[in-house]
Amino acid sequence: DGGITQSPKYLFRKEGQNVTLSCEQNLNHDAMYWYRQDPGQGLRLIYYSQIVNDFQKGDIAEGYSVSREKKESFPLTVTSAQKNPTAFYLCASMSWDRVANQPQHFGDGTRLSIL
């Protein structure tokens, strides 16, 4: 079955450490997204990518970096510059030409905590 796979499900970061969250999709979707969700809050857009080798900053990109070398993959690196990384991170993907019928598909999320 096609879908989005996020790994790991739980991740712990030490002070000053960079960590990378994985997001892989086999839906052949063009666009991919990373969101951050804090407790009791909505989803805030970190980065999104509409095509391979291209990505745009969302509302809260500071302290994060991404790459889009393959259509299937959109990893998110939480750098040491992100001073408050504890949150739930959701990855999503979407097909350009099917927004009306199939908007964003979401992964199951990664919970990141500070050690």
Added chain:
Amino acid sequence: AQTVTQSQPEMSVQEAETVTLSCTYDTSENNYYLFWYKQPPSRQMILVIRQEAYKQQNATENRFSVNFQKAAKSFSLKISDSQLGDTAMYFCAFMRYNNNDMRFGAGTRLTVKP
């Protein structure tokens, strides 16, 4: 950037009754999409209903329906015959027609009471 506002952080409803969740948005665009997503305790994001701005008819999906007021920039979700399984966070979302970044509201936590 477009903004999406959900003014009800929490709501509750008795099982089998009807509840309406509010959403307003701010945009200068004429063509766009609106969505309601449900996030149960499992944290999965589940699409509930979608609306295209150029369609005047309100979308319906079984017990879920919307009241789309384009001039007022309002997009409320009505849940009829509420069920215990409807207990979840509900997010309103906006997407411009030719741009793929989707923006979400802060969410409404709905509790259905037996």
